[in-house]
Amino acid sequence: MKQxxxxxxxxxxxxxxxxxxxxxxxxEIMEKTGYDVQVTAITTGSRGTLICPQGIxxxxxxxxxxxxxxxxxxxxxxxxxxxxxxxxxADYDVVLELTPINIRTGQPAIDHIKGAMNRGKHAIxxxxxxxxxxxxxxxxxxxxxxxxxxxETTVMAGTPVFNMADNCLQYCKISEVKGILNATTNYVLExxxxxxxxxxxxxxxxxxxxxxxDASMDMKGWDAAxxxxxxxxxxxxxxxxxDQIDRTGIEEVTPEDIQRAAEHGCKVKLLCQGKIEDxxxxxxxxxSEIKADDAFAGSDVVAVVSIDTDLMGRLTMVxxxxxTTQTGYGVFIDLIRVLENCxxxx
Numbered sequence: 145m146k147q148x149x150x151x152x153x154x155x156x157x158x159x160x161x162x163x164x165x166x167x168x169x170x171x172e173i174m175e176k177t178g179y180d181v182q183v184t185a186i187t188t189g190s191r192g193t194l195i196c197p198q199g200i201x202x203x204x205x206x207x208x209x210x211x212x213x214x215x216x217x218x219x220x221x222x223x224x225x226x227x228x229x230x231x232x233x234a235d236y237d238v239v240l241e242l243t244p245i246n247i248r249t250g251q252p253a254i255d256h257i258k259g260a261m262n263r264g265k266h267a268i269x270x271x272x273x274x275x276x277x278x279x280x281x282x283x284x285x286x287x288x289x290x291x292x293x294x295x296e297t298t299v300m301a302g303t304p305v306f307n308m309a310d311n312c313l314q315y316c317k318i319s320e321v322k323g324i325l326n327a328t329t330n331y332v333l334e335x336x337x338x339x340x341x342x343x344x345x346x347x348x349x350x351x352x353x354x355x356x357x358d359a360s361m362d363m364k365g366w367d368a369a370x371x372x373x374x375x376x377x378x379x380x381x382x383x384x385x386x387d388q389i390d391r392t393g394i395e396e397v398t399p400e401d402i403q404r405a406a407e408h409g410c411k412v413k414l415l416c417q418g419k420i421e422d423x424x425x426x427x428x429x430x431x432s433e434i435k436a437d438d439a440f441a442g443s444d445v446v447a448v449v450s451i452d453t454d455l456m457g458r459l460t461m462v463x464x465x466x467x468t469t470q471t472g473y474g475v476f477i478d479l480i481r482v483l484e485n486c487x488x489x490x
Contacts, residue, residue: 145174145178145179145180146178146179146180147179147180147181147182147199148179148180148181148182148237148238148483148486149182149183149184149185149197149235149236149237149238150181150182150183150184150185150236150237150238150239150240150479151183151184151185151186151187151230151231151234151236151238151239151240151260152183152185152186152187152240152242153187153227153230153231153239153240153241153242153243153253153256154187154188154189154240154241154242154243154244154271155186155188155191155205155209155242156242156244157468157471158242158270158297158468158471158472158475159186159240159242160206160209160468160472161468161469161471161472161473161475162240162242162472162475162476163183163202163205163206163472164206164469164472165469165472165473165476166181166183166202166476166479167202167203169476173480173483177480177483177484177487178487179483179486181479181483182198182199182200183199183200183202184196184197184198184199184200184234184235184236185200185230185234185236186200186205186215187225187226187227187230188215188227189227189243189244190214191209191213191214191215192214192215192217192222192223193215193222193223193224193225193226193227193230194215194219194221194222194223195221195223195225195230195234196220196221197235200221205221227243227252227256228252228255228256228259231256231259231260232259232263236265237265237266238265238266238267238268238292238479238482239256239257239260239265239266239267239268240268240269240270240475240479241253241256241257241267241268241269241270241271241274242269242270242271242475243256243271244271245271245272245273245370246273247273247276247361247366247367247370247386249273249277250271250273250274250276250277250278251273251277253269253271253273253274254273254274254277254278254281254282257269257274257282257293258281258282258285261282261285261286261289261291261293262285262289264289264290264291265291266291266292266293266482267282267286267291267292267293267294268292268293268294268295268475268478268479268482269294269295269297269298270295270297270298270471270474270475271298272295272298272299272370272371272374273370274295275295275298275373275374275377275378276370276371276373276374276377276385276386277385277386279374279377279378279383280377280381280383292481292482292485294306294478294481294482295374295378295478296474296475296477296478297471297474297475297478298371298374299325299371299374299375299449300325300447300449300461300463301447301463301466301470301471301473301474302469302470302471302472302473302474302476302477303447303449303461303463303470303474304461304477305375305449305461306378306379307477307481308459308461309378309379309451313451313453313456313459315455316453316454316455316456317453317454317455318379318380318451318452318453319380319419319420319452319453319454320417320418320419320420320451320452321372321375321376321379321380321416321417321418321419321449321450321451321452322415322416322417322418322449322450322452323372323375323415323416323417323440323447323448323449323450324413324414324415324416324440324445324447324448325367325368325371325372325375325416325447325449326362326365326367326368326371326414326447327354327446327447327466328349328354328355328356328359328362328363328367329362329363329365329368329393329394329414330413330414330445330446330447331345331349331354331355332345332346332349332363332394333394333397333402333411333412333413333414333431334411334443335348336397336399336402336412337402337406337411337412339399346359354466362393363393363394363395364391364393364395365391365392365393365394365414365429365430366386366391366393368391368414368416368429369386369389369391369416369427369429370386371416372389372416372417372418372427372429373385373386373388373389373427375416375418375449376418376425376427379451380418380420380425381425382418382425382427383425384425384427388427389427389428389429390426390427390428390429390430391428391429391430392429392430392431393414393429393431394412394414394431397412397431401431405433406436409435409436409437410433410434410435410436410441411433411434411436411441412431412432412433412434413431413432413434413440413441414429414430414431414432415429415430415431415432415434415440416428416429417429439460439462442462442464444464444465445462445463445464446463446464446465446466447462447463447466448460448461448462448463449461
């Protein structure tokens with residue numbers, strides 16, 4: 145049985161959800177792939193770093209973070225290595241880039257992935273920053289180094305948008321992408337439709353654990369712009385960055401706007417759209433009225449992506465509900481793709 149080593153950069157919601165799935169599926173992975181997958185490094189910005197070449201006890205690592213708020217500095221796995229040192233010096237086969245996004249530049253996550261690839265290591269990212277700001281560079285570097293580079297979790301958690309494009313839409317040309325990509329703004333607008341006051345909406349969202357204390361990146365449309373950029377870069381080879389998206393958030397949407405839309409059978413949604421104009425891919429994010437009976441407008445819809453293709457027409461993927469397991473699954477299934485690729489090479 146060959147060990148396959150994983151280095152995790154970040155141990156937040158996505159990292160802990162991935163760990164739970166890996167624990168549950170560990171034996172099944174060994175039986176199906178012949179690999180004993182072990183997390184040999186976990187590094188964080190504020191909780192410390194763990195290193196163990198034989199494999200870290202993920203349940204114990206999770207317990208330490210949840211009970212202590214950080215890794216146990218007196219524990220046998222604790223290390224003084226920082227994130228970039230782990231990237232450059234630790235022993236691993238694949239790096240998982242799970243650090244918080246820098247929505248303005250994509251750094252330092254871009255450098256983390258480049259550092260791993262330059263060592264001949266595979267890379268998986270749940271951080272949308274690298275895909276939004278440096279996709280072509282990272283894609284080309286992965287090809288040059290002969291390593292895998294996957295990023296399913298960057299848009300719509302574990303919903304297989306990129307997997308579908310890679311495996312089911314070969315030779316299709318995508319001419320337009322449209323979607324609702326930010327769960328926070330979708331929740332806010334849906335609650336406004338019910339007449340819930342904004343201060344109550346924000347407080348309930350924070351209590352529910354899916355809204356940040358500072359939701360301005362969501363409300364101003366930056367998160368949606370970054371996700372749209374990622375989709376356009378991967379699916380349409382746009383080569384653009386989030387600051388090139390024509391972006392309007394929902395902070396100016398009023399209850400009166402919601403009411404006016406309802407009067408003619410519509411809902412207000414933060415709509416993301418990318419298409420080809422004058423030979424270039426352009427993207428726009430803005431609040432838009434959508435018919436209440438449209439698939440985009442369902443009260444239980446968290447996110448949705450619609451893709452227009454030349455050979456398969458329009459395809460739509462809808463995400464209902466949002467659980468942390470879905471975010472972890474996106475990372476997990478990318479890991480399985482890496483393992484399958486390694487099997488094929490062997």
